[in-house]
Amino acid sequence: MYQRIVLASRPSGAVEASNFRLEKAEVPALAEGQVLVRNHYLSLDPYMRGRMSDAKSYAAPQALGETMIGGTVGEVVESKNPKFAKGDWVVGMFGWSEMGVSDGTLLRKVDTTIIPASAYLGVVGMPGMTAWYGINKIIEPKAGETIVVSAASGAVGATVGQLAKLAGARAVGIAGGKEKCDYVVNELGFDACVDYRAGSLDAGLKAATPDGVDGIFENVGGACFDAALARTNAFARIALCGMAAGYSGEDIPIRNPRLLLTNRVKLQGFIVTEHLDLWPQGLAEVGKLVASGKMKYRESVSQGLASAPEAFMGLLQGKNFGKQLVKLI
């Protein structure tokens, strides 16, 4: 027997524990070509909130009664597929579940000798590729430019700022609380970080961006986006990655979109899983930076599958500090 968590009901507004249900399931017998994986870590990500809703989106909504979607890393415990052997470490999309069966499609073997397994769900996984794509394919920072990223201490934001710095740009983060801001500046090496909870986001960002803003990597939307937009220089680029501020269904207007025109801004919404062709390049580049210690990351790990709903609700409220994971073993 193993445990999994299914979507019990769709949230109307904020996510609640009652939207999830923990179930027990039988470990299935493998068919020819299949592998059985014992998941060690589950990744929790803001996009999951979108899937819980049945509003029109880029992805089909998560079905009720089915295992919640999610990225996992784990160990092959049984294999009837010649491409995988017992003991292999694999990244997959087994969802909020202790175990998973796959025919090998979308399953990726990873080397955990140089890079810890959990990092393949963060900086060397989807969040890292999200940062890498937005920086390299949309913002394209030049030396001396200023790049702003919201949710700067999160898995995506931390990577965005470090990649911007490596490109010679000035990196300015927005994060919630002094502890996170201190981490962003002192540990990750950003040039500045504005605490949006301190009550003076607009003034704080103005002070932190004396030469204006040339690139925005937007993870949050709402007031963060408005504040950054107000600081844009001519020909600024915006990688629109997330609008977490509106995931609970409320309107999140842009206060002054006219700046998009007057500053001749380029804005591009994107979903990194639509650019899988670029992942090998991105994973190689970021993986090398992680292995050599040039790219830092931080994790928030909750213990046991049953803790996932609470950890996820915390993530949506910004309570996590770094990449949110659930340790399953």
Add this chain to the structure above:
Amino acid sequence: MYQRIVLASRPSGAVEASNFRLEKAEVPALAEGQVLVRNHYLSLDPYMRGRMSDAKSYAAPQALGETMIGGTVGEVVESKNPKFAKGDWVVGMFGWSEMGVSDGTLLRKVDTTIIPASAYLGVVGMPGMTAWYGINKIIEPKAGETIVVSAASGAVGATVGQLAKLAGARAVGIAGGKEKCDYVVNELGFDACVDYRAGSLDAGLKAATPDGVDGIFENVGGACFDAALARTNAFARIALCGMAAGYSGEDIPIRNPRLLLTNRVKLQGFIVTEHLDLWPQGLAEVGKLVASGKMKYRESVSQGLASAPEAFMGLLQGKNFGKQLVKLI
């Protein structure tokens, strides 16, 4: 003596007649290399509203007491420049003025035997190039796609829709009033036009775009933009050309920018005068369409320089019907 109109004061809110002042000036003696032009037509355009304000913008504000900025077409009446002869027709930026002196820089000779002089201020001028750039360099319509343009009966919008049709796309306009909408469909050949004054913009646009929207050429902002954004398909492109709805200083929020993310939209603000390198190509293409009768256009002509302020205020309120010109002779 000749007449000109200068900016007397900056508007606080809506433009008023008192913001302008009609002055008389002496015709200057020409220096070597200069030409004197008698302007026949002045172009009135929404961008002038932006210049009247001293808010941060892509262009320096119009100076108080100076001739209002504006494009003109006229005839050379005296020349001390070997490149221009008396009787040449030229397009220039002489502003709200009956005459102008130039050293030839930015003065462009035009052929008025095939294309009427006034058209060089509209469809074969800046508005036409604005449409051509947005369609060809940002939206890039494919056959079968749906393109929406606001202010569809205006100089830019009319050209946008006709270029979209020529590319095999479905063209849907938004305009104010039944007369304009009838013109857009019956004369310009758009597939549909929604009357935003009829009170059901969202429902009307939904009915007019059964397959959603793949491209938006935005001239207006505000409710028009929101309605079009709500209909976007995945990978829609937005050419952000104007935000006339906010020219008087009011906030014009985008109600639901999350669609920019969920539909992976590309949005590009642009100013066509920053792409002068492409004008020869665009002018040749659009000029050929006009000369052969494949591109239609309409003009609203007010008589005499003194009528310019009222005509301009009417333009900002959508009272014009087609390209707004002032006949100066």
